[in-house]
Amino acid sequence: MSNTILVVAAHSDDEALGCGGTIAKHIAQGDQVTVAFMTNGVASRLDTPEHNTNATKRESAAQLALKALGVSNFHQFDFPDNKMDTVALLEVTQAIESVISACKPDTIYTHFGHDLNIDHRITHKAVMTACRPQSWSSVKKILSFEVLSSTEWNSPSINAFQPHYIVDISNYWNKKLAALKCYEDEMRDFPHSRSYQCVEALAILRGATHGFEKAEAFFVERILDV
Numbered sequence: 001m002s003n004t005i006l007v008v009a010a011h012s013d014d015e016a017l018g019c020g021g022t023i024a025k026h027i028a029q030g031d032q033v034t035v036a037f038m039t040n041g042v043a044s045r046l047d048t049p050e051h052n053t054n055a056t057k058r059e060s061a062a063q064l065a066l067k068a069l070g071v072s073n074f075h076q077f078d079f080p081d082n083k084m085d086t087v088a089l090l091e092v093t094q095a096i097e098s099v100i101s102a103c104k105p106d107t108i109y110t111h112f113g114h115d116l117n118i119d120h121r122i123t124h125k126a127v128m129t130a131c132r133p134q135s136w137s138s139v140k141k142i143l144s145f146e147v148l149s150s151t152e153w154n155s156p157s158i159n160a161f162q163p164h165y166i167v168d169i170s171n172y173w174n175k176k177l178a179a180l181k182c183y184e185d186e187m188r189d190f191p192h193s194r195s196y197q198c199v200e201a202l203a204i205l206r207g208a209t210h211g212f213e214k215a216e217a218f219f220v221e222r223i224l225d226v
C-alpha cells in the first residue's frame with residue numbers, strides 16, 4: 001500500500017538538503033509526496049522589484065529541484081523569510097493544517113526543533129501543533145531532518161541532533177545532488193558546511209555508520225503503530 005507523505009520546509013532548498021534522497025525514494029516506491037514551503041526564501045523588503053525578481057527566481061529553482069526529485073505537488077506560502085517569529089504561531093499552524101487537510105499525509109518530514117534558524121524552529125513548532133495526536137488525525141509518523149549550516153550551528157548547550165531513523169539513499173544520491181544543483185545560489189564553497197562536499201560527506205557518514213553507502217538520518221518525533 002502506498003503512503004502519503006508531506007514535507008514541510010521553511011525555505012526551498014531545505015527539502016533537498018534535509019530529505020532529498022528520501023523524497024526520491026518515496027516517489028520510486030509509488031508514494032504520494034507533497035512539499036510545502038513556508039517562506040519564499042528571499043529576505044529583503046517586500047514588494048520591491050528586486051525582491052519580486054529574486055522570489056520568482058527562487059520559486060523556479062524550487063520547481064526544478066522538485067522535478068528532479070519527481071515531485072509534482074507543492075504549496076508555496078509567503079511567510080516572511082528569516083522573520084517567521086514576527087507572525088503569530090497560530091497563523092503558521094493554520095497554514096500547515098490547510099495542507100494536511102488537503103493531502104491527508106500519514107508521514108510528515110520537517111525541521112528539527114533545535115536548529116539555529118528561527119524559521120526552521122517555528123516551522124517545527126507549527127507542525128507539532130498542527131499534528132496534535134487526535135484520533136481523527138491522518139498523521140502517524142513525524143520525522144525531523146537535519147539541514148547543514150543550521151542544525152549543527154546551534155549552541156552545544158541545546159539538545160544536539162541525535163538521529164535514530166536511517167534511510168538508505170545510496171540509489172537516490174544522484175537525484176538529491178541534481179536537486180541541490182538547482183539551488184546553486186544557496187550552496188557555498190567548501191569548507192562551508194552547506195557545500196556539496198560537506199553534504200556528501202554527511203550522507204556518507206550517515207550511511208557508512210549504518211552499513212550503507214549513503215543515508216539520510218532523522219530524529220523520530222512520533223511513530224504510532226496502528
Ligand SMILES: [Zn+2]
Pocket residue numbers: 010011014117120147
Ligand atoms: Zn532553511
